[in-house]
Amino acid sequence: MASTSSNPLVTLRSSDGQEFIIPKSAAVLSGTIKNMLEEGFGDSVIPILNVDGKTLAKIIAYLNEHGSGNHMSDEKKKDFDGEFLSQQEITDLFEIVMAANFLNIKELMDTVCQKIADIMKNKSVKWVRKTFNIVNDFTPEEEQQIRDEHAWAWEDVEPDEDDDDIIQDN
Numbered sequence: 001m002a003s004t005s006s007n008p009l010v011t012l013r014s015s016d017g018q019e020f021i022i023p024k025s026a027a028v029l030s031g032t033i034k035n036m037l038e039e040g041f042g043d044s045v046i047p048i049l050n051v052d053g054k055t056l057a058k059i060i061a062y063l064n065e066h067g068s069g070n071h072m073s074d075e076k077k078k079d080f081d082g083e084f085l086s087q088q089e090i091t092d093l094f095e096i097v098m099a100a101n102f103l104n105i106k107e108l109m110d111t112v113c114q115k116i117a118d119i120m121k122n123k124s125v126k127w128v129r130k131t132f133n134i135v136n137d138f139t140p141e142e143e144q145q146i147r148d149e150h151a152w153a154w155e156d157v158e159p160d161e162d163d164d165d166i167i168q169d170n
Contacts, residue, residue, distance in 0.1 A: 010037065011045045012060070018053030019045060020060050026067030030059075031104030051099040058084075058092070059099055062108055085115045090131065093119075124160045 008024040028034040065080050100109035
């Protein structure tokens with residue numbers, strides 16, 4: 001762990017070998033990294049084997065804004081989070097939420113999950129299946145029975161358009 005007297009630093013290495021230096025005060029917002037530091041891993045580079053460099057860079061941007069002695073008001077955090085999330089494609093949101101889960105960053109995980117839920121709201125079953133790579137394992141009869149029994153669930157669903165437009169930036 002690199003350090004200065006007032007601001008200790010931690011070096012993280014992504015799964016693809018990229019290294020990032022981050023203030024310890026930001027790094028410990030991750031429960032996983034905090035535990036590794038407490039176990040003595042902070043004297044060298046900390047491997048983050050389940051997260052690639054592109055995603056880790058985004059996680060670090062979030063941690064730097066929320067940590068590092070930044071005493072942001074709840075409103076400023078909300079504004080930052082909104083801007084941060086609006087810059088991500090849906091596929092990046094999936095990567096971020098998986099990384100936040102692995103790194104035990106509950107606030108980020110909750111925020112990204114809410115964004116994904118907001119994106120999914122009123123989307124068709126076809127859109128959700130395509131976006132999340134879900135295989136339809138219902139027979140046509142089973143699917144029709146579910147639609148008949150729960151017709152209310154389809155009331156505000158947006159109609160499907162061209163399949164090429166199903167996954168889009170949000």
